[in-house]
Amino acid sequence: MEKSLKKYFLFFVGPTLIAFLIAFVIPFIAGIILSFARFTTMTDISWVGFSNYVRAFSNSDFVNALKFSALFTVVSVIIINVAAFSLALLLTRGIMGTNIFRTMIFMPNLIGGIVLGYIWQFIINGFLSIFGVTITVDAKYGFWGLVILSNWQFIGYMMIIFIAGIQNIPGDIMEAATIDGAGPFTVLRKITIPLVMPSITITLFMTIANSFKMFDQNLALTAGAPGKETAMVALDIYNTFYSRVGWEGVGQAKALMFFLVVVVITLVQLTITRRKEITN
Amino acid sequence: MSDIQQQGKPLTLGGLVIILSLLIISLLFIAPILLVFLNSFKGKLFVINTPFAFPNDESFTGINNYVSGIAATGFFSAFGWSLFITVFSVAIIVLFTSMTAWYITRSTGRFCKGLYYAFVFAMIVPFQMVMFPLTKVANFLHLDNPLGILVLYLGFGSAQSVFLFSGFVKSVPIAVEEAATIDGCTPIRAYFSVIFPMLAPIAVTVAILNAMWVWNDFLLPNLVIGSEYRTIPVAVQYLRGGYGSIDWGYMMAMIGLAVIPIIIFYFVCQKHIIQGVTAGSVKG
Numbered sequence: 001m002e003k004s005l006k007k008y009f010l011f012f013v014g015p016t017l018i019a020f021l022i023a024f025v026i027p028f029i030a031g032i033i034l035s036f037a038r039f040t041t042m043t044d045i046s047w048v049g050f051s052n053y054v055r056a057f058s059n060s061d062f063v064n065a066l067k068f069s070a071l072f073t074v075v076s077v078i079i080i081n082v083a084a085f086s087l088a089l090l091l092t093r094g095i096m097g098t099n100i101f102r103t104m105i106f107m108p109n110l111i112g113g114i115v116l117g118y119i120w121q122f123i124i125n126g127f128l129s130i131f132g133v134t135i136t137v138d139a140k141y142g143f144w145g146l147v148i149l150s151n152w153q154f155i156g157y158m159m160i161i162f163i164a165g166i167q168n169i170p171g172d173i174m175e176a177a178t179i180d181g182a183g184p185f186t187v188l189r190k191i192t193i194p195l196v197m198p199s200i201t202i203t204l205f206m207t208i209a210n211s212f213k214m215f216d217q218n219l220a221l222t223a224g225a226p227g228k229e230t231a232m233v234a235l236d237i238y239n240t241f242y243s244r245v246g247w248e249g250v251g252q253a254k255a256l257m258f259f260l261v262v263v264v265i266t267l268v269q270l271t272i273t274r275r276k277e278i279t280n
Numbered sequence: 281m282s283d284i285q286q287q288g289k290p291l292t293l294g295g296l297v298i299i300l301s302l303l304i305i306s307l308l309f310i311a312p313i314l315l316v317f318l319n320s321f322k323g324k325l326f327v328i329n330t331p332f333a334f335p336n337d338e339s340f341t342g343i344n345n346y347v348s349g350i351a352a353t354g355f356f357s358a359f360g361w362s363l364f365i366t367v368f369s370v371a372i373i374v375l376f377t378s379m380t381a382w383y384i385t386r387s388t389g390r391f392c393k394g395l396y397y398a399f400v401f402a403m404i405v406p407f408q409m410v411m412f413p414l415t416k417v418a419n420f421l422h423l424d425n426p427l428g429i430l431v432l433y434l435g436f437g438s439a440q441s442v443f444l445f446s447g448f449v450k451s452v453p454i455a456v457e458e459a460a461t462i463d464g465c466t467p468i469r470a471y472f473s474v475i476f477p478m479l480a481p482i483a484v485t486v487a488i489l490n491a492m493w494v495w496n497d498f499l500l501p502n503l504v505i506g507s508e509y510r511t512i513p514v515a516v517q518y519l520r521g522g523y524g525s526i527d528w529g530y531m532m533a534m535i536g537l538a539v540i541p542i543i544i545f546y547f548v549c550q551k552h553i554i555q556g557v558t559a560g561s562v563k564g
Binding site: 223 | 291295298299302303305306307309310312313315316319327328329331332372376377379380382383384386387392395398399402404405406407408409410411412413414416417418421423431432433434435436438439442461467468471492495496497498499512513516517519520526528531532535538539542543545546550553554557558561
């Protein structure tokens with residue numbers, strides 16, 4: 001089988017591989033190279049060493065964006081996961097209307113980030129107009145606006161993953177625990193949470209990555225205003241590329257550091273939560 | 281009524297409180313969408329000043345926002361491009377990545393193993409890392425049109441899709457494939473008549489996850505084919521005027537129109553979507 005397959009490599013792997021090279025591998029390598037270069041046209045490149053990196057950090061926008069993204073990620077990851085887990089607990093108890101509730105809570109997730117951003121800009125501004133202000137008056141409003149938006153978008157998705165995890169817990173374990181006289185909180189702490197650790201690993205991974213990489217929602221909700229105070233890292237990188245001529249190398253240096261930060265955060269999180277998973 | 285597992289158990293007061301709070305929570309989740317539709321029938325000033333009020337004689341503008349909004353954004357053309365790009369990207373992603381995933385999972389060669397890890401690696405790389413060079417490569421190769429962007433979607437979507445298909449292929453018994461080969465099938469024939477049908481459940485998952493991503497994607501179409509061939513998210517973003525001014529009447533109507541196809545899609549394949557999301561994550 002193995003031998004006869006070799007001739008078919010191009011047929012089976014070729015199309016995907018070519019597209020993967022064009023869309024990912026070549027741009028990725030070019031991205032690393034460009035972060036060390038300054039260029040006026042694509043063919044006129046001069047090496048500048050680490051100066052793009054120095055320029056990225058000496059400009060306070062990038063540092064602010066990193067801080068803003070980090071704070072936003074911590075807050076929204078905690079709220080999303082706690083809320084999604086609590087809803088999942090309630091919606092796996094065979095309560096009347098469970099399916100309808102799940103359907104409704106999941107729905108916002110299907111709407112794209114740009115559209116979501118404008119929906120919430122309109123609602124939050126509508127609410128703030130009572131006090132005569134708008135979302136772009138103070139970075140605090142933009143921050144909490146983004147938190148509300150991301151909660152609304154991701155709670156349903158994570159809830160679905162938690163529900164699958166909870167339903168995978170063997171019924172006899174629960175039954176045994178109840179017979180042994182374990183109260184609901186003991187069951188939650190000693191059985192449910194340890195046994196849904198694989199789900200927690202995934203929801204944490206997805207919420208951290210989604211929050212940290214958030215772009216569309218940020219662009220549509222505040223576009224970074226006031227000033228650049230509510231610009232997250234992805235938006236700051238975009239602005240560096242597309243609204244400052246001659247800063248492409250700096251944008252790429254920022255992008256490379258962003259990539260490294262994302263890799264480190266997700267790897268650390270995966271190792272920590274994987275270790276807590278029970279293999280059965 | 282299959283979700284009532286504990287039939288016969290009388291509804292307690294506590295149970296009633298839980299149901300009522302869940303009802304309120306789930307209504308909160310769809311309220312923003314309802315507000316959009318409500319406001320899409322109001323004049324733009326009323327959208328901003330009285331967003332939570334029902335349209336009245338003064339604020340009601342009928343379908344004006346829809347008529348002028350469609351004209352201002354070229355909504356039907358955007359809808360067409362979104363549909364074209366989503367349908368064809370998803371089709372080629374499912375076809376080609378399933379073939380690739382099957383081949384590299386069955387092959388023991390080092391190159392194929394390495395390729396698998398390259399796909400896994402690509403999954404965690406943020407789009408911003410490749411964004412700028414990617415648009416340059418796309419221009420250079422003349423992929424900056426609705427057909428060319430399909431190649432980019434295949435390339436960028438291949439990472440997660442190959443990963444999901446590979447996970448599934450590992451659980452498919454190899455004996456069936458060997459039987460087909462012994463019966464004289466070429467690998468190509470074996471793939472299409474025996475293997476691909478067995479991959480159907482994960483193919484549905486991959487199709488749904490990619491459809492949700494491509495339909496809603498903003499950056500790639502905006503950067504590659506943006507002003508000439510606007511997709512729906514790009515058209516919505518262009519409603520923000522040069523100085524950040526927005527005609528909220530148009531905006532509400534356009535958001536309403538953008539959301540309707542998604543709601544229909546959701547209600548038609550709700551079960552598959554929820555299963556797809558579950559399968560797509562648990563396998564990860």
